[in-house]
Amino acid sequence: MTNRIDLKQDDMPDFWYNILPDLPEPLPPPRDVSGKSIDVLRRVIPSKVLEHEFSNERKIRIQDELRELYFQVGRPTPVIRAKRFERLFNSPIEIYMKMEGYTFSGSHKINSAIVQAYYSRMDGASLVTTETGAGQWGIAVSLASTLNGLRAKVFMVGASYKQKTYRVTMMRMLGAEVHSSPSDLTSIGRELLKDERKRNGSLGIAISEAVEYAMQNNGKYNVGSVVNADILYKTIAGLEARKQLEMEGIEPDYIIGVVGGGSNYSGLAFPFYPDYKDTKYIAAGSLEVPKMTRGEYRYDFPDTGKILPQLMMFTIGYDFIPPPIYSGGLRYHGVAPTLSLLMKRGIVSPRDYDQDTIFRYAELYARAEGYIPAPETAHALPIIKEIAEEAKREGKKRILMSFSGHGLLDLGSYATLYSGSTS
Numbered sequence: 249m250t251n252r253i254d255l256k257q258d259d260m261p262d263f264w265y266n267i268l269p270d271l272p273e274p275l276p277p278p279r280d281v282s283g284k285s286i287d288v289l290r291r292v293i294p295s296k297v298l299e300h301e302f303s304n305e306r307k308i309r310i311q312d313e314l315r316e317l318y319f320q321v322g323r324p325t326p327v328i329r330a331k332r333f334e335r336l337f338n339s340p341i342e343i344y345m346k347m348e349g350y351t352f353s354g355s356h357k358i359n360s361a362i363v364q365a366y367y368s369r370m371d372g373a374s375l376v377t378t379e380t381g382a383g384q385w386g387i388a389v390s391l392a393s394t395l396n397g398l399r400a401k402v403f404m405v406g407a408s409y410k411q412k413t414y415r416v417t418m419m420r421m422l423g424a425e426v427h428s429s430p431s432d433l434t435s436i437g438r439e440l441l442k443d444e445r446k447r448n449g450s451l452g453i454a455i456s457e458a459v460e461y462a463m464q465n466n467g468k469y470n471v472g473s474v475v476n477a478d479i480l481y482k483t484i485a486g487l488e489a490r491k492q493l494e495m496e497g498i499e500p501d502y503i504i505g506v507v508g509g510g511s512n513y514s515g516l517a518f519p520f521y522p523d524y525k526d527t528k529y530i531a532a533g534s535l536e537v538p539k540m541t542r543g544e545y546r547y548d549f550p551d552t553g554k555i556l557p558q559l560m561m562f563t564i565g566y567d568f569i570p571p572p573i574y575s576g577g578l579r580y581h582g583v584a585p586t587l588s589l590l591m592k593r594g595i596v597s598p599r600d601y602d603q604d605t606i607f608r609y610a611e612l613y614a615r616a617e618g619y620i621p622a623p624e625t626a627h628a629l630p631i632i633k634e635i636a637e638e639a640k641r642e643g644k645k646r647i648l649m650s651f652s653g654h655g656l657l658d659l660g661s662y663a664t665l666y667s668g669s670t671s
């Protein structure tokens with residue numbers, strides 16, 4: 249094969265894959281502690297998204313209009329064989345990258361944003377609200393909103409708002425209104441602004457603000473990770489990748505990727521799960537926010553304001569205030585319930601890597617392949633080293649990785665590599 253496997257537009261899947269009926273045990277349902285949170289969901293989540301959240305259908309059809317929107321933003325994406333990066337390991341490995349950085353928004357996030365904006369429009373909404381960490385999800389929602397003729401209001405984690413100024417500009421170019429979170433636009437934001445230590449914000453805080461703002465302004469809230477429906481829409485990447493590898497007769501020994509809230513990794517890996525039982529699944533997060541390796545499996549709030557129903561997941565606590573690391577997309581405190589369940593059952597093995605390590609891997613990758621990964625994406629690269637060691641002992645290993653985003657708007661963060669400080 250060449251270094252690149254492409255799909256024709258007509259071959260792009262016309263359904264998403266829902267893992268719920270295939271899980272090894274039923275998913276614990278959301279818990280409505282306040283007695284009001286399910287009602288909140290009904291008000292702010294687009295009705296179709298809510299229906300998909302609890303659907304038990306294995307395959308859910310993608311309407312033609314949505315397929316058109318997927319084409320518009322750069323789907324289908326190629327799978328690239330990273331041969332030059334492979335050589336660095338001096339080991340019999342093959343690395344296949346599913347290139348989600350090739351989409352217009354620059355990451356996998358558009359796969360769901362475009363769908364949620366579309367369903368928000370179908371409900372008659374004119375405003376969508378959302379949270380964003382590093383800004384990848386915010387950009388995706390901004391792009392999806394403009395293509396659907398909607399107004400977007402984005403609450404961006406304070407620390408990232410300062411660090412990722414070009415992402416803020418990109419969202420504004422696409423027509424969105426962007427606010428540093430905590431903000432003075434919501435009651436929870438105003439409360440937190442009183443405490444100096446909370447001004448850097450967190451995804452949990454930004455989610456609460458986005459939900460509150462949607463409730464008070466007749467908007468729809470679009471969710472960037474964690475929940476079943478968001479992951480369902482992101483399986484377009486995994487379904488494409490599966491077709492692409494099968495076209496070439498390639499069966500991955502490993503599927504790897506990074507976890508913020510879990511949608512990136514799940515979007516790639518879930519469509520393989522029912523049939524690829526010998527494949528090993530490894531997912532990595534940030535050691536600075538060590539929910540993957542040190543989280544507890546329990547019910548917890550997905551948001552700091554405790555507006556939303558509790559979810560059963562690996563968590564380091566909804567009130568965890570993360571350090572201002574550069575991989576803003578990995579600052580979230582919990583792991584998607586579906587992915588958490590597979591971790592609990594030992595089907596997905598967790599890892600966490602520190603920022604200095606992944607910056608070095610990002611640099612190695614850029615120099616070998618000539619393409620700059622987002623710092624979030626780079627968290628999966630150290631897993632390859634581990635597999636390469638195993639391949640030296642056991643023979644050839646084929647690895648499929650989600651190349652979740654490019655790092656062209658993360659250069660401010662990478663600049664610290666050359667100024668001597670990474671924190």
Ligand SMILES: Cc1ncc(COP(=O)(O)O)c(C=O)c1O
Pocket residue numbers: 355381382384385472473474506507508509510511512513576577578622624625652653654
């Ligand atoms: C480039 C990139 N990769 C991966 C992630 C993690 O995504 P998820 O929350 O879907 O696990 C993010 C989150 O923002 C991201 O921006």
